[in-house]
Amino acid sequence: MSNSSPLTVGSKLENRYEIVRELGQGGFGRTYLARDINRYQELCVLKEFAPQIKGGKELQKAEELFEREASVLYKLQHSQIPNFREFLRSHLNGKRSLFLVQDYIEGESYAQLLKQRCLSEAEVVELLRQILPVLEYIHSQGVVHRDISPENLMLRSADQMPVLIDFGGVKQAATTAVSKATGQPLVTLLGKEGYAPPEQIRQGKAFPSSDLYALAVTVLVLISGQQPKELYDNSKAVWCWRQHISLSPELGRILDKCLAYRASDRYQSAREVFQLLPTVNNPNPQPIANPNPQPVPASNPNISQIPTLNFVGRRGWKTNVTQVIANVGKTIVKLPGKKLFGVKFLVNSLKVGVVVVVGVGAWNFAQAELLKLPTKLSFPKLPNLPNSATLTKAEIDRQTEIMRRSKALGVRNFYPQVDRLFYAKYPQLKGRALTEKPEDAKYRQRWCDIAEDLLDKLEREKSI
Incomplete structure (x- = not known):
């Protein structure tokens, strides 16, 4: 066990990392879950190195070896390896301690x-x-x-x-x-x-x-x-x-x-x-984790006449989940395999027609896909969206470039991956849909940051 006293819940290391709880301890120190105050309260892991060495020269040598190995791991960039963010030297109760800071994997x-x-x-x-x-x-x-x-x-x-x-x-x-x-x-x-x-x-x-x-x-x-x-x-x-x-x-x-x-x-x-490796069929007959929600049976008989499509934008952004929601004659229609940004289709399947609401920048593409529906369905003029003007051309261009890169890579379920990473990093949103309003601008930007980081990693892996 380390000689240093453990950091307490709520205490801060280097006035930046707020301790949430202790995750474990071993012969060389403790591991903590913390919030990075300088990075929007993101969760991270602090790995302490505080061995029981009395001699100053021996401790210095241990620190050098530890730091050298940490620098090697810091250079690794892969989507299935936690990012090593920082190497810290700190003093706890008058004793020197070293910390590795890395991403927290939920x-x-x-x-x-x-x-x-x-x-x-x-x-x-x-x-x-x-x-x-x-x-x-x-x-x-x-x-x-x-x-x-x-x-x-x-x-x-x-x-x-x-x-x-x-x-x-x-x-x-x-x-x-x-x-x-x-x-x-x-x-x-x-x-x-x-x-x-x-x-x-x-x-x-x-x-x-x-x-x-x-x-x-x-x-x-x-x-x-x-x-x-x-x-x-x-x-x-x-x-x-x-x-x-x-x-x-x-x-x-x-x-x-x-x-x-x-x-x-x-x-x-x-x-x-x-x-x-041998070829196998049905690799996940019994999902380890909770399965995706099952489609909700449609109570409106007219809904059965509408083809099932992959829905993009369940949370107001981008995902192609399989859930179909039917409630009081309304359903969310899905577009299969289309990984769009900021698109939400609300289809009112009443006998009088269908009303379609889409997000900014995606109407032309969405219209082309929706026209593949049975010809008996008609689509009125796109309604005015009062908040659409808050998306700048630069933001729309950024979204378009993300879509282009993901399609060029041919990555399956790219947008759902980004969604999951985004909501895992910002649990305070509780999965709520992002809007086009100014107050969500910072979260839209962070979503794009995560998407671009993932694309960078996937492109590096493909080039190896």
């Missing part, structure tokens, strides 16, 4: 999800498809995670994508410094028992194939619900997972090679594994 770890149920083979194959490109990226940057396990894989609530957290390189830097300062070997701290491969546990060495080993163990744990020690025969020094679960020959062969004792006998890159 969601649950796969260890928590495993308490609900085991994953199917199809689901773990899908997980591999989503996480192996992340490993390929960090390995291309010369970084090995060193600590892959269900605890360090998060299912992000915002977009249901796996996120890789808690890189073990920082822990290695801390462990090395403490070991040198105290003269005590602490190699066994590098990686979780059962997940870390032999070379990492015994020699403190780690390669890209070391991460693949830990990922394979993670997959077996998620499928079987058993701990690694229950899947490994110590007397024979072999994995005996087939006594507990049955997998397809293709996936079995992949896992066996990832779990080879010698690093040189394993796959040498995440790309190799990705290319060999």
